[in-house]
Amino acid sequence: MATTPAPQTASRVASGRLIFGEPRLRGVRSFGNGGASGRRVSVEAVNGAVRPNGAAAVADVRLVPAPPPASVEGDDGGDAFRLGKFVEGTLVYRQQFVIRSYEIGPDRTATMETLMNLLQETALNHVMCSGLAGDGFGATLQMSLRKLIWVVTRINIQVDKYSRWGDVVEIDTWVASSGKNGMRRDWIIRDRNTKNMIARATSNWVMMNRETRRLSKIPDEVRQEVLPFYLERSIIAADATGSGRKIEKLTDSTAEHIRSGLAPRWSDMDVNQHVNNVKYIGWILESVPLDVLEDYHLTSITLDYRRECRQSQLLESLTSMAMAMTSSPPAEPPLASSLCGSDLHSTHLIRQQDDKAEIVRACAEWRRKEHRGSMEQL
Amino acid sequence: MATTPAPQTASRVASGRLIFGEPRLRGVRSFGNGGASGRRVSVEAVNGAVRPNGAAAVADVRLVPAPPPASVEGDDGGDAFRLGKFVEGTLVYRQQFVIRSYEIGPDRTATMETLMNLLQETALNHVMCSGLAGDGFGATLQMSLRKLIWVVTRINIQVDKYSRWGDVVEIDTWVASSGKNGMRRDWIIRDRNTKNMIARATSNWVMMNRETRRLSKIPDEVRQEVLPFYLERSIIAADATGSGRKIEKLTDSTAEHIRSGLAPRWSDMDVNQHVNNVKYIGWILESVPLDVLEDYHLTSITLDYRRECRQSQLLESLTSMAMAMTSSPPAEPPLASSLCGSDLHSTHLIRQQDDKAEIVRACAEWRRKEHRGSMEQL
Numbered sequence: 001m002a003t004t005p006a007p008q009t010a011s012r013v014a015s016g017r018l019i020f021g022e023p024r025l026r027g028v029r030s031f032g033n034g035g036a037s038g039r040r041v042s043v044e045a046v047n048g049a050v051r052p053n054g055a056a057a058v059a060d061v062r063l064v065p066a067p068p069p070a071s072v073e074g075d076d077g078g079d080a081f082r083l084g085k086f087v088e089g090t091l092v093y094r095q096q097f098v099i100r101s102y103e104i105g106p107d108r109t110a111t112m113e114t115l116m117n118l119l120q121e122t123a124l125n126h127v128m129c130s131g132l133a134g135d136g137f138g139a140t141l142q143m144s145l146r147k148l149i150w151v152v153t154r155i156n157i158q159v160d161k162y163s164r165w166g167d168v169v170e171i172d173t174w175v176a177s178s179g180k181n182g183m184r185r186d187w188i189i190r191d192r193n194t195k196n197m198i199a200r201a202t203s204n205w206v207m208m209n210r211e212t213r214r215l216s217k218i219p220d221e222v223r224q225e226v227l228p229f230y231l232e233r234s235i236i237a238a239d240a241t242g243s244g245r246k247i248e249k250l251t252d253s254t255a256e257h258i259r260s261g262l263a264p265r266w267s268d269m270d271v272n273q274h275v276n277n278v279k280y281i282g283w284i285l286e287s288v289p290l291d292v293l294e295d296y297h298l299t300s301i302t303l304d305y306r307r308e309c310r311q312s313q314l315l316e317s318l319t320s321m322a323m324a325m326t327s328s329p330p331a332e333p334p335l336a337s338s339l340c341g342s343d344l345h346s347t348h349l350i351r352q353q354d355d356k357a358e359i360v361r362a363c364a365e366w367r368r369k370e371h372r373g374s375m376e377q378l
Numbered sequence: 379m380a381t382t383p384a385p386q387t388a389s390r391v392a393s394g395r396l397i398f399g400e401p402r403l404r405g406v407r408s409f410g411n412g413g414a415s416g417r418r419v420s421v422e423a424v425n426g427a428v429r430p431n432g433a434a435a436v437a438d439v440r441l442v443p444a445p446p447p448a449s450v451e452g453d454d455g456g457d458a459f460r461l462g463k464f465v466e467g468t469l470v471y472r473q474q475f476v477i478r479s480y481e482i483g484p485d486r487t488a489t490m491e492t493l494m495n496l497l498q499e500t501a502l503n504h505v506m507c508s509g510l511a512g513d514g515f516g517a518t519l520q521m522s523l524r525k526l527i528w529v530v531t532r533i534n535i536q537v538d539k540y541s542r543w544g545d546v547v548e549i550d551t552w553v554a555s556s557g558k559n560g561m562r563r564d565w566i567i568r569d570r571n572t573k574n575m576i577a578r579a580t581s582n583w584v585m586m587n588r589e590t591r592r593l594s595k596i597p598d599e600v601r602q603e604v605l606p607f608y609l610e611r612s613i614i615a616a617d618a619t620g621s622g623r624k625i626e627k628l629t630d631s632t633a634e635h636i637r638s639g640l641a642p643r644w645s646d647m648d649v650n651q652h653v654n655n656v657k658y659i660g661w662i663l664e665s666v667p668l669d670v671l672e673d674y675h676l677t678s679i680t681l682d683y684r685r686e687c688r689q690s691q692l693l694e695s696l697t698s699m700a701m702a703m704t705s706s707p708p709a710e711p712p713l714a715s716s717l718c719g720s721d722l723h724s725t726h727l728i729r730q731q732d733d734k735a736e737i738v739r740a741c742a743e744w745r746r747k748e749h750r751g752s753m754e755q756l
Contacts, residue, residue, distance in 0.1 A: 082476045083544075101498060101499050101502050102498055102656065106647045111645065120480055121479050121480060166460070262641075263640075265664055266668075269484045276480070282644070285643070286643055288644075290644075293644055
């Protein structure tokens with residue numbers, strides 16, 4: 001226990017020693033960042049400390065008491081909904097989830113926030129079941145000894161079909177190298193009944209010293225812990241998710257919609273009293289016009305995390321909408337049902353209200369809902 | 379489908395025809411209100427239309443497509459986490475849930491909001507599995523024909539132990555009469571491993587015409603549909619939960635802490651674009667001092683719903699804290715582990731910012747956390 005650093009304090013943040021944000025998935029301190037083929041990534045613009053160009057790493061999350069081990073392949077019994085199982089040896093972790101009534105939105109389908117929550121849960125359970133027993137909440141043993149944590153830098157989720165209350169989804173996840181000092185985590189979400197892929201996601205992570213808040217290279221000892229879990233398979237090509245594609249930074253003059261005075265709530269905080277990074281989606285939607293929210297589905301969103309956010313900070317949400325470009329073919333093959341087209345494109349910025357420091361950049365694709373009138377009759 | 383009324387519009391609310399709020403559990407239009415022994419209840423103060431003093435009713439919720447029937451007693455297989463099962467004939471509905479990483483708060487235990495979400499899910503699945511196939515989202519057949527819905531008026535939750543990530547809870551729920559035109563729904567939450575009761579809850583519901591927004595008596599045809607599901611068993615005595623006990627209405631002069639400018643987010647809305655009633659807990663906590671949130675557990679909260687809330691309304695949260703009275707013995711026997719004492723008592727009000735109209739009154743009990751320092755070391 002002695003090696004577990006104390007939580008970051010507000011004074012530490014105020015002192016200006018914060019180099020790079022830690023807007024990780026709640027409770028996650030896992031995984032790395034970087035272009036799949038060694039390209040420079042956005043995090044470099046923050047402090048220039050990391051230039052990923054080689055192999056990378058995987059991390060650990062552990063709570064006390066730890067849940068039991070995952071079931072083995074073929075066991076689809078009662079605990080299938082508690083923890084998942086490994087498939088393809090121990091390279092892919094698979095877990096099923098029921099969509100609950102409180103996880104659907106005004107259009108009666110699972111929200112993007114719900115999907116991100118499920119991705120987070122799957123990632124955490126994957127790491128826990130991998131047997132890398134670190135000390136504390138979010139590091140392997142070798143990471144804990146060095147006070148290293150993982151922080152997410154970018155995530156892209158593409159959704160073809162949103163599930164409804166009572167639907168069961170099956171999520172596969174695995175990790176891969178991403179540059180020399182980063183890691184990539186991918187997910188596939190399938191409808192359990194049809195086995196069709198209904199969504200997919202990819203994310204990039206880097207390693208940070210939790211006391212100095214500086215990005216770190218991956219120590220060899222950590223690399224040896226995690227390398228056996230790598231699966232070099234991409235569900236979304238790097239060009240499509242934009243590991244290297246820069247998201248435009250909106251300004252007062254380029255944003256069409258600005259919503260100020262957004263206040264993080266106590267319930268938005270994670271175990272370290274930072275803002276849970278899933279919550280940013282809610283703030284992004286706050287500056288999206290209501291008719292877009294009502295008439296369009298989000299088909300893709302990319303979040304580029306730039307800086308951590310604490311409860312005391314007032315935020316602003318900026319949005320700019322545009323018709324989607326349909327002249328060029330999509331970079332990715334469409335999902336199973338071929339409905340992953342896009343009618344609108346949007347760009348977003350979440351920034352601090354006082355000094356305008358950016359927290360998250362994002363871009364998204366939207367598709368017009370079909371049969372909206374008939375849905376309301378259900 | 380033709381009998382399903384259109385969603386309430388903003389203009390209807392603005393027209394002043396709204397008599398009583400509809401801050402129901404998301405998607406729930408179920409169940410009734412009233413004192414268990416015929417006492418008048420708080421809802422009477424709103425429009426005086428209902429004086430419950432006899433038997434009551436149960437309702438239906440249905441989505442299309444409907445999930446499969448619940449498993450029967452003894453079947454604890456893979457679908458146990460999807461839907462529950464009936465025990466004690468068809469009078470008690472039981473379902474298990476895994477606490478997810480995104481359902482825990484800064485202190486690493488399930489939040490009160492999480493518990494309320496699980497109560498809601500259990501209630502909805504109970505009604506769905508009862509076979510009362512109404513048309514639309516929240517009414518039995520006979521209710522749909524009359525454009526009647528159920529609205530919650532009060533809920534009380536008492537928590538002895540908060541679960542942690544990966545814990546499995548088992549929730550029992552049943553319904554009972556509550557006055558002539560109301561219904562009561564109770565819940566027990568147990569730790570699946572120890573089978574100890576770790577929380578319990580009770581709620582009161584009344585029937586409303588969704589077009590006129592007026593409270594309604596229960597038609598005989600509806601009563602006949604639902605009576606077979608009643609179980610006259612109370613997990614919390616009426617005196618303790620305060621079916622008749624009035625919660626003080628805080629004012630600018632009696633409130634110690636006032637937080638203004640709270641804005642409902644798009645993601646706070648339910649399928650009818652009303653505020654999901656679980657969300658009020660988050661707003662209540664916004665005016666609770668930070669040291670209370672950090673150093674105390676909520677052991678009991680009672681929410682008294684007075685008026686519905688829409689996204690466009692800015693809200694204020696008022697709180698007053700007091701040391702708990704320890705001179706009188708508790709009205710309820712303590713829960714299994716006998717830790718349900720209280721160190722602080724609080725009173726709350728959520729009101730509209732512009733006209734100060736009250737939305738929710740609440741009161742709560744708090745117990746000092748033990749071993750807080752050591753928890754942070756985990």
